[in-house]
Amino acid sequence: MKLRKTTAMAALALALTATAACGGKDGEAGDQEKKTDEKALPTYEVAKDVDIDSAVFEKAKKRGKLIIGAKADQPYLGFQNQSSKKYEGFDIEIAKMVAADLGFDPEKQVQFKTIDSSIRETAISKGQVDLMVGTYTINDERKKQVDFVGPYYMAGQDLLVRKDEKDIKGPDSIKGKKVCSITGSTPLQNIKENKGKYGAEPVEFGKYTDCVKQLIDGQVDAMTTDDAILKGYAAQRPTKLKVVGELFSEEPYGIGLKKGQDKLQKAVTDAVKKHQENGDYEKAYDATLGLSGSKFVEPPALDN
Numbered sequence: 545m546k547l548r549k550t551t552a553m554a555a556l557a558l559a560l561t562a563t564a565a566c567g568g569k570d571g572e573a574g575d576q577e578k579k580t581d582e583k584a585l586p587t588y589e590v591a592k593d594v595d596i597d598s599a600v601f602e603k604a605k606k607r608g609k610l611i612i613g614a615k616a617d618q619p620y621l622g623f624q625n626q627s628s629k630k631y632e633g634f635d636i637e638i639a640k641m642v643a644a645d646l647g648f649d650p651e652k653q654v655q656f657k658t659i660d661s662s663i664r665e666t667a668i669s670k671g672q673v674d675l676m677v678g679t680y681t682i683n684d685e686r687k688k689q690v691d692f693v694g695p696y697y698m699a700g701q702d703l704l705v706r707k708d709e710k711d712i713k714g715p716d717s718i719k720g721k722k723v724c725s726i727t728g729s730t731p732l733q734n735i736k737e738n739k740g741k742y743g744a745e746p747v748e749f750g751k752y753t754d755c756v757k758q759l760i761d762g763q764v765d766a767m768t769t770d771d772a773i774l775k776g777y778a779a780q781r782p783t784k785l786k787v788v789g790e791l792f793s794e795e796p797y798g799i800g801l802k803k804g805q806d807k808l809q810k811a812v813t814d815a816v817k818k819h820q821e822n823g824d825y826e827k828a829y830d831a832t833l834g835l836s837g838s839k840f841v842e843p844p845a846l847d848n
Contacts, residue, residue, distance in 0.1 A: 584831040586824040588640055594647035598808035600801065601646070604674050610648040612639045613659035613673035613800075617752065619776035620832045622678045624658065631656040633776070635797075637828035638696060638816070639677040642799065645815035665689040668800050675812070676800035679770060691805065693812040694798030696820075698844045700791030701731045702771035704778060706759065707786050712766055714790030719743030721765035724755035731768045734793065752777070760784055770795050772833060779835035787836060796844065813846055 596602075604610045614631055615622030622635040640650035648654055659667050664680060667673045668690045679699070682692045703723070705712050712718060723744040725732035735746045747764050749755055755767040756777050767774065771787060778785045799812055819825050820843055829840050 584827065585637065586819075586827045588644035588650055588819075588824065590644045590649050591647045594645075594811075596646070596807050596811050598805045598811075600671070600674050600805050601808050601811075603671070604646075604648070609653045609655050610643050610646065610675070611655045611657055611673050612643070613664065613667055613676035613678060614639065614656045615678040616658040618679065618773050619780040620835060621772055621776045623776070624656075632832075634697075634772070634829060634832040635677050635679065637832065638799070638825075639675070641819040641824060641828075642675065642677075642812050642815045645818065646811060664800060668802055671802070674801070679772060680798055680800050681770075681795045682798040686800075689803070690800045691803050691809055692798035692800055692847075693809055693816060694846060695796030695844045696799065696816050696825075696846070697772065697797040698841075699770040699772040699795040699797055701734060701768060701793040701795070702774055702791055703788040704756075704759065704767040704774040704785055705765070705788060706762075707782075707784050709765075709786070712788060714788060715742055715792045718766060721745065722747050722763070724749065724758055724764040724767045725769055726750060726752055726755065729769060731770070731793075735768060756781075756785075771838075772797070775833045775836035775838050778837065779833065782835070782837065787838060789838070813848065817846055 614636060616624035616631065618633065621633040622631065623633045624631050636656070639656070640654065643650050643654045657673055659673060659676065659678065664676050664678075665686060668676055681699070682694055686692075703712060703715070703718070712721065719742065721744050723735055724747040725735065727748045727750055732746060732748055735742060735744050747758070749758070752767075752769065752773065755764070758764045759767050760781070771791060774787045778787050799816070801809060801812065825843065826840050834840060
């Protein structure tokens with residue numbers, strides 16, 4: 545009896561181990577075949593004796609840390625690990641490059657702060673963050689409220705589909721298809737306002753993760769938003785999802801900062817340019833967004 549009980553418990557333990565290896569919450573553990581390789585990420589030498597004639601910089605220097613606004617729900621782009629509470633992703637690496645060149649240790653003197661898209665300009669202008677690095681598209685309306693460094697990455701509206709999808713090859717092939725995005729987003733509006741052109745049936749949710757689940761479950765045919773965000777989800781679930789790779793808009797990403805900080809703006813521009821030229825930028829991309837299978841593309845020219 546004792547032997548039979550022991551054998552049964554061993555079998556149960558083995559079964560649980562196998563389940564953990566193949567599944568996990570919502571089946572995600574088995575999908576996350578590729579993870580950010582910490583060893584592949586570049587390291588950034590912290591500049592010494594940096595002096596910039598900027599009120600924002602002086603305030604950060606006095607407090608002993610740089611506060612950077614970021615995203616927390618975009619895998620491989622701007623994502624906060626719920627276990628370690630650390631932020632990771634391509635945008636986070638861009639922020640670390642800049643911080644190091646401004647004289648702040650990225651691991652000890654940078655505080656990342658999750659900022660919703662709707663309050664980014666407010667957070668910058670009120671000094672709640674020193675810089676904003678989080679899929680922040682540069683446009684004329686935002687330029688009235690904040691200054692930008694960039695573009696450091698040219699994103700664009702794209703489509704995320706299931707790995708075995710063969711019919712959807714771009715925006716011209718979504719007629720009659722259910723296409724998901726988040727409420728109030730520019731990509732969703734584009735699909736809605738151009739129904740005569742695309743002919744898609746828009747489906748909207750409050751969170752990107754809801755769209756991803758609907759897509760994996762077969763409830764929708766595609767998901768649309770900036771390609772950089774889609775690449776992150778494709779990298780998270782490489783056996784189930786892929787990015788189509790046909791852009792139908794341009795979304796130039798920039799680093800936001802308070803207006804009137806010209807010297808700081810130049811210092812941040814110089815930092816981004818330096819790390820693009822020395823190879824750090826490409827290494828960071830390959831270890832994050834590159835895991836989606838999307839090849840590295842040379843970044844756009846920075847505005848001076």
